[in-house]
Amino acid sequence: xxxxxxxxxxxxxxxxxxxxxxxxxxxxxxxxxxxxxxxxxxxxxxxxxxxxxxxxxxxxxxxxxxxxxxxxxxxxxxxxxxxxxxxxxxxxxxxxxxxxxxxxxxxxxxxxxxxxxxxxxxxxxxxxxxxxxxxxxxxxxxxxxxxxxxxxxxxxxxxxxxxxxxxxxxxxxxxxxxxxxxxxxxxxxxxxxxxxxxxxxxxxxxxxxxx
Amino acid sequence: xxxxxxxxxxxxxxxxxxxxxxxxxxxxxxxxxxxxxxxxxxxxxxxxxxxxxxxxxxxxxxxxxxxxxxxxxxxxxxxxxxxxxxxxxxxxxxxxxxxxxxxxxxxxxxxxxxxxxxxxxxxxxxxxxxxxxxxxxxxxxxxxxxxxxxxxxxxxxxxxxxxxxxxxxxxxxxxxxxxxxxxxxxxxxxxxxxxxxxxxxxxxxxxxxxx
DNA sequence: AGGGTTCCATAACGATCAATATGAAACAAG
DNA sequence: CTTGTTTCATATTGATCGTTATGGAACCCT
Numbered sequence: 001x002x003x004x005x006x007x008x009x010x011x012x013x014x015x016x017x018x019x020x021x022x023x024x025x026x027x028x029x030x031x032x033x034x035x036x037x038x039x040x041x042x043x044x045x046x047x048x049x050x051x052x053x054x055x056x057x058x059x060x061x062x063x064x065x066x067x068x069x070x071x072x073x074x075x076x077x078x079x080x081x082x083x084x085x086x087x088x089x090x091x092x093x094x095x096x097x098x099x100x101x102x103x104x105x106x107x108x109x110x111x112x113x114x115x116x117x118x119x120x121x122x123x124x125x126x127x128x129x130x131x132x133x134x135x136x137x138x139x140x141x142x143x144x145x146x147x148x149x150x151x152x153x154x155x156x157x158x159x160x161x162x163x164x165x166x167x168x169x170x171x172x173x174x175x176x177x178x179x180x181x182x183x184x185x186x187x188x189x190x191x192x193x194x195x196x197x198x199x200x201x202x203x204x205x206x207x208x209x210x211x
Numbered sequence: 212x213x214x215x216x217x218x219x220x221x222x223x224x225x226x227x228x229x230x231x232x233x234x235x236x237x238x239x240x241x242x243x244x245x246x247x248x249x250x251x252x253x254x255x256x257x258x259x260x261x262x263x264x265x266x267x268x269x270x271x272x273x274x275x276x277x278x279x280x281x282x283x284x285x286x287x288x289x290x291x292x293x294x295x296x297x298x299x300x301x302x303x304x305x306x307x308x309x310x311x312x313x314x315x316x317x318x319x320x321x322x323x324x325x326x327x328x329x330x331x332x333x334x335x336x337x338x339x340x341x342x343x344x345x346x347x348x349x350x351x352x353x354x355x356x357x358x359x360x361x362x363x364x365x366x367x368x369x370x371x372x373x374x375x376x377x378x379x380x381x382x383x384x385x386x387x388x389x390x391x392x393x394x395x396x397x398x399x400x401x402x403x404x405x406x407x408x409x410x411x412x413x414x415x416x417x418x419x420x421x422x
Numbered sequence: 423a424g425g426g427t428t429c430c431a432t433a434a435c436g437a438t439c440a441a442t443a444t445g446a447a448a449c450a451a452g
Numbered sequence: 453c454t455t456g457t458t459t460c461a462t463a464t465t466g467a468t469c470g471t472t473a474t475g476g477a478a479c480c481c482t
Binding site for chain 3: 221252
């Protein structure tokens with residue numbers, strides 16, 4: 001059930017560039033400079049592909065960005081699986097924040113979070129792009145909430161646990177860490193923030209028959 | 212010690228628009244749509260002032276934005292005073308987060324935070340504008356840290372209180388709430404996030420001779 | 423070798439960008 | 453009323469924006 005990995009051209013001149021590698025470069029460019037503020041000229045330079053080839057391969061700038069954003073965000077199902085694998089919702093969120101802190105301070109990638117910065121604001125023309133980014137965030141939020149409520153149902157968290165508040169806080173800290181990273185905060189600083197943001201979680205209910 | 216309120220023109224044609232009101236409109240436009248993604252054409256429409264008048268009154272787009280941003284952020288001294296007035300650092304930060312949650316969900320202003328969204332990313336040309344926004348954030352961070360350390364010195368907080376971590380967390384939550392607000396979160400949601408983000412603060416040391 | 427098809431590089435499209443040149447209009451002072 | 457000064461509205465600047473038309477080049481199939 002993969003998205004057609006190679007349409008297998010039967011005829012015509014073969015593609016002279018690696019579409020996947022070019023998309024990766026585009027993603028990095030958008031990550032660095034944002035959607036509207038990254039020009040086609042910037043993209044041709046970053047991707048090593050001329051403008052007509054970009055349009056032939058990706059449609060237009062908007063679709064290229066959306067594809068780059070999906071590549072950045074990854075399959076939501078993967079996050080869901082990771083959340084399902086984690087022993088508790090708390091562990092899952094802690095991992096998510098830790099991964100974000102690490103990702104935002106990579107030395108080979110731009111600082112911060114593409115989802116947080118690339119479409120933080122913009123003109124009316126780009127409203128649908130911002131909405132697409134918001135949709136990604138909402139998907140993450142839904143996964144967090146669902147995992148917390150699963151723990152509540154299993155008796156691992158108190159019934160009065162505020163699942164939405166905890167999820168919103170995790171999301172806010174994630175997006176906020178992006179700003180800190182852009183401002184130059186190092187990895188340890190973000191990891192400390194991530195950890196500090198989780199002390200509000202209710203104490204887990206330890207199962208009597210465990211161990 | 213106010214910034215000259217009216218240079219008192221002695222001669223020539225008088226200004227036909229209210230400079231201060233126009234700046235306010237520009238601030239709202241940048242708040243809504245960001246620095247680079249708000250065009251001069253957008254600004255003339257929002258401000259009700261023609262382009263040459265904008266350039267005469269504010270210099271260029273960059274200086275107009277910087278002035279609008281200073282207007283948005285207000286005098287850092289005011290925040291410092293508010294922090295000094297608060298009974299504890301914890302109260303000061305709680306107030307700051309609460310005010311942010313309220314500001315970001317105003318119904319007469321754009322959603323979110325101008326400092327967080329207007330210069331979250333952008334082209335190389337606007338690097339200095341982003342740096343100016345970062346400087347504002349660093350100033351806020353410094354004020355928070357100083358106030359926390361003041362409480363530590365006064366014995367209101369444990370000596371091992373992580374002042375920088377708490378300040379970074381507060382800043383991250385503030386900037387993160389801006390994203391939530393832009394995504395449509397309501398005021399109560401943000402207020403709940405703000406409150407939840409503060410439970411990690413160490414218990415205050417109650418003075419024996421108080422009361 | 424000769425179609426058929428697809429991609430490449432070059433160059434250009436109209437639109438919009440930030441910023442100004444120009445000259446008339448509106449005021450104060452003499 | 454004239455002169456000096458400043459702002460006004462109009463129109464335009466060169467540059468860059470996203471996008472595309474054009475024609476040759478590179479490949480598969482017969």
